[in-house]
Amino acid sequence: MIFEEFINYYNYFITLFLMSSGLYIVVARGNMVKKLVGLGLFQTSVYLLYLSPGKILGGTPPILAEGYEVYSNPLPHVLILTAIVVGVATLGLGLALVVRIHEAYGTIEEDEIFSKGDDLQEEDNKNSTLPGDAK
Amino acid sequence: MSASVSSLSPAILNLIEHLPALQVAIPMLGAAFVAMMRNGLLAWFVSLIISLLMPIIALFLLHETFVNGIVSYALGGWAPPVGIEYRVDVANAFVLVIVSVMAAITLPYARKVVALEIAEENRSWFYSMYLLCLCGLLGIAITGDAFNAFVFLEVSSLSTYAMIAMGRDRRALVAAYQYLIMGTIGATLYVVGVGLLYVMTGTLNFADMAVRLKEIEETRPILAALSFITVGLSLKIALFPLHKWLPNAYAYSPTMATVFLASTATKVAIYLLIRFVYTIYGPSLELVETSAVTVFVILSLAAMFIASFAACFQKNIERMLAFSSVAQIGYITLGISFAVKTGLTGGLVHLVNHAFMKGALFMCTGAMMMRLGNVKLQAVEGIGRTMPITMGLFVAAGLSLIGVPGTVGFVSKWYLALAAFETGQSWLAFAIMASSFIAVVYIGRIVEIAYFREPKGAALLAKDPPPSMILPMIILVVACFYFGIQADLTAKTAELAADAFLSSAQGTWGAVQ
């Protein structure tokens, strides 16, 4: 029974698997390029989420022609084309930023960047030597 | 169309009909146009013209919604729900006005700071990014299509990342990168939610979706979609505890970007969230009974207190203001979660009020940054004497942030606390007051440092910025006080917008014509 459910909805399970692994990579990796890979995976999983329900079993590509009555839904494809463009742009911008970060810091490991005394959270709080603030 | 309009020539009439599209298209085309320029000043000028044009269109649309209710525009002539619909009611128009007015006030201020902070060869790129961001923000507010909203969300986000990365030092790069990761996760979660809704309803059109959601049973994917969308947008809103990206992004980005983003970006995401919760889910879910409301109240309170406390301990004014922004967002989301007219009005009016006061505060801080090189607390010692106008305006806007009566901050607090009493949650009113009192501490700290210490170093030579920067600051500060005494324009529009949201929650946003 459960197995049958699994088979019926296997496309969603794949989506879910890709989504969680992508998100996990983003959270768990300190390497900025790897993070972007995870982010890409995360975004790609969404493409599947949209595309798979659009397919109708036995349907043809949505081109009007004699003798074919059942078409797959074309809208998700259009949407996902847009989403892919967005994804590419994000990835491109992200990689460009990583290149710049590498130039500026000489590393793309997050913990190394923070350990250079440039920790974004702590930076301003470090030199807290205001004369009147001790009180 | 009203009588006065119908006397105009057909060409203009035609133009007026296409205003919703122009609202988005002009900055988008402008961005491409500006990107090709090599002269920073020219790029600024074109951006200025476009930014000044936007409020005119937005105000016209607002007026239309006052007269005609909902303005629907089929993009490219494709009829909704299949085609993309731009659907403007008072609520959208209200947000459009906020964003475009803030843009128009920011641009005159921008020339000097951008010239100072951004290298000549990058300036036109910067303005191009700004226009794209403006286009994205306006697009989110105007569109009636869930996926289109996602695209605009990403347009605005990507351009924002680029703007932040142009910041003063290398930390801006890391801040931009962090925001990119967080922002993309948020946007993707949103699009997952939209995908689930699309699977269940077969439509992406907001109005259509609301109707169809009511027809089908309340199923798990629909609730899952709500939570995906809420979490995704909360990341964009910087709702506590998803706010980590915001302080860095605001503190290290170029001054002009900070001013613009702080007063507009999160506001638009909040609008989108309200649109989903009220208009789309409103008719089918009992808003007040969902446990999501409790979660929202708790998170809002946490934002109001924890972020305010955090603001008290910052050693850098920009970061302090950024944390204060997180706290102020808590007020807005609290107002939304009351789910009554007064509360929603309070939240919405705080959108515009907060834009005024945070815009003014960040502008003043930018002026200090320009003169002092940084805005750490040591740097601003004694500048009350050397930069009297800047600091005076800072204090005035700060009073508004505190919510002193006669300022816009008070108007927001009034509505929120009234809503708390009306819904029988008196304790929330006290919580609102208590958290606004924390603002006294962090603004007072700056006042003490700026006025009671002797200036030294750069502060000795500092002087007030040129008039092109002072004037926008004065406009915003005057707005902070004017709309605190005479809140007709803001509060009544916010009330109408709240009405629009609430009636749409009754399912009257309507099916597609």
Added chain:
Amino acid sequence: MFNVDELLLLTIFIPLIGGVGIALLGRYPNIRECITLITAIILWTQVVNVYDYFQGGIIPKAGPYEVLPGLELAFNVEPLGMLFAFIASTLWIINSIYSIGYMRGNNEPRQTNFYICFAVSLFGVMGIAFSANLFTLFLFYEVLTLATYPLVTHKADENAKKGGRIYLMILLGTSMLLLLPAIIWTGALAGTLDFVPGGILQDKAPYAVLVLLSLLFMFGIGKAALMPFHFWLPAAMVAPTPVSALLHAVAVVKAGVFSVVKIVVYIFGIDLLAETGSADWLLYAAGFTVIVASLVALRQDNLKKRLAYSTVSQLSYVILAAAILTPISAVGAAMHIAAHAISKITLFFAAGSIYTAAHKTEISQLDGIGWKMPITMAAFTIGALSMIGVPPTAGFLGKWFMLQGAVSTQQWVAVGVIVLSTLLNTAYFLPIIYRAFLVPPKETGDHGEAPLPILIAISLTALGTILLFIFPDAALDLAKQMVGL
């Protein structure tokens, strides 16, 4: 030239206009101080003008100007406000003369700022006095708080900063955390915030809510200095003496007790409170403050601090009188507002005069000073007698009506507090006079009297203290009109 209603608005805005004038011409000290004086005099004539109309049966009104639905700015004239405005505007003239002498005599820095903030404070006071609803009152209440903050921190040193911090935290804190919720709650319950004779809360709220509201209101008005929210008053004494004199002995604290009386009379209504007993606690809180503040005053060696604690205790007299909840004691409250104003300003003037002439701030340094500064110390004596309540000084009147009210309703606690505190007043004022005149001086510093403007001012207020006792009719009429006697 103006109709009555415009006249009222003009009266409120005169100090603000004067402030702008001072700001524009601040670089010429003589002109600047002329403007201050002229503004004060014009204000006074306008207030008298308004008073004439008012006694003639015309009630000037301005507004309502809607801020947002349910929230309006509105002004009108009612007896207590008239009294308050009259006191404040009269004393501002005298205080301006005094300020000129004091600020020049002590070579204080940033005098332009000082005069501007002073004028803005008076703007706040006028707004409070003529406010027709709670929101208007609250708005100007905060204007007053914020405009006096730069005055308190005028010296801009570490002490001033600390004092200013306490000042702002307590005054803003109580008003934002307690008073504002109370106002909004009242608005939500009653649907209006207008001051209406007899109150607006009848049958609108259950007993528990009434008690809670009364607590929020009374402690929320931090300016009334009900213990434990009185710390700001001694802290504010770091300010220059003219500020302590007019603002912290008269305008600010009177704004506090004025608000208390107004809320008791026009928001709750005396009858409602008397019937439900929801503000009975106030009698004890006020009585406690009266006694404890007097005891603390006994132990202060710093003259201004002792006067500050005396103010704390005297303010609670007024609250006590309001809390007795009879019309006659409310008259006593109003009279005491007037009497305390004129006597306390005399005492502070004397303190400032001593500081300017002899640079002395502690009571233990005052041995024999009475013979060197006879005018100052004579005025001080008159002020002190008035504080104790000895005829023929103004302080006697207020106490008389209060006692009458307390006895008529047989509230023996109140009677006891008044009697005991009179003894304590004597105990902390008489030693100063004794030292000044009867103890021989330890050192022979060669200082004489203070500068002439100071002496003029101090003589005028001392004279006023006595005149108010002899001719109390105008004030008394207003006080009686308030409660409809």
